[in-house]
Amino acid sequence: MRIGIVVDSACDLPADFIRQHGIVLLPITVRIGEAELVDHRDEEATLAFLHAHVAERGHEAQTTPFTVEQIRDLFLRRLVIDYDHVFCLTISKLRSQIHENALQASFAILNDYKPVRQSAGYNTPFALRVIDTLNLFAGQAITAVEAVRMRQSGANVAQIRARLEHLAENTIGYMIPRDLYYLRARARAKGDRSVGLVGAALGSALDIKPVLRAWRGVTEPVAKVKGFEAAARKMFQVAQERVREGLMTPTLSLGYGGELAEMRALPGYDELRQTCQRHGVEVFESLMSLTGMVNVGKGAVAVAFASEPHRFG
Structure with a gap:
């Protein structure tokens, strides 16, 4: 059976891995003022757009996922011919419309x-x-890599x-954001009240950085560390501990909002x-998607893996 794998462009996977394994992208369009880029995970184009626009006005960006009709057309034009079964892995439905659009499109696809x-x-x-991967950005990569591995091993649907x-x-x-003012401005632009002005101002004044956790669809702060580099070290140490304890899949994903x-x-x-x-764990490093960067800001760093529940710290 020919098995296809589809992800949206918020999924932080190396471009070479996507090409090598024939992973199909559902692109997201990012618009800032008059500038527009369809995010096909082209690293050079993403960096150029980042340096030109995101640092200044990224919080104003509008992100538009593939519509129901666009997803339907992609499948009927190509995927229903190229494959017999397709797994479409999306960003958490609590953070984007992509999952709902793909679900609605699936009904029309199976009819037509x-x-x-x-x-x-x-x-x-x-x-x-x-x-629904129940995650975002670097976290989405874990299920995508496993889908590729299982397909290669001959596993059934x-x-x-x-x-x-x-x-x-x-x-x-x-994930650790660098700029809490940016995060707050972006949250306000989207109508998300999860990052308050006082917290952002206090965090920036004292150089306190939150560590955000995405797990089972929920994104929330789980720690605060003084200094971005100290926070990154702590996050990497927690990841090391989980690797030593044993992960559910030999994969660790890293994403960064800038030059790797x-x-x-x-x-x-x-x-x-x-x-x-x-410990035999394969590491995947990726430039964060443009969608990710306009939502969390330039210079954010993320790590993801599949593991038993644990405390941060």
Whole structure:
């Protein structure tokens, strides 16, 4: 059976990995003023857009996911011919409309695919499963990588589905923003009251950085650390501890809102990489998607993995 894997462009995976394994993107359009970029995870284009716009007016950005009709058209034009079963892995439905759009599109796709497949010479059924990863950005990469691994190993559809849904429930993403004023401005622009003015002002004045956790669809602060570099070190140390304890899948994902060389220079990064190597955990490093950067700000750093529940610290 030909199994396809679809992710939205908020999923922080290296561009080479996406190309190598034929992962299909549902792009998100980012618009700031008159400037517009369709996020196809082109790292060069993302950095150029970032340097030109995000640092100044990124909090004003409008992000537009593929519509129901666009998702339907993509599948009927291409995917129902190229594959027999597709797993569509989306950002948490609590943070974006993408999951709902994909779910609605799936009904139309399953109603309309037969003539398209038959004209291409396929008389077998087509199936589609939309899965909420319950996470975002670096956290979305964990289920996508596992889907690729299981497909390569010859696992069947039922095995893959059960595994991905289990991992989604147990994937934990941590992220540290650099600029709380930016985060507050972005939250206000979206109508999200989760970052207050007093907290942002106090955090910036004292250089206190929150560690945000994405888990089972909920994003919330779980720690506060003085200084961005100290916070990054602490986050990397927690990730090391989980690697040593044993992850549910041998994958750790890192995302950064800027040049990856800056992330690699952060304290604790080298130790984390060495710990992963000793324990057979593959590390995926990615430039954060443009969608991610306009939502959390330039220079944010994130780490994600699948693990048993634990306390931060």
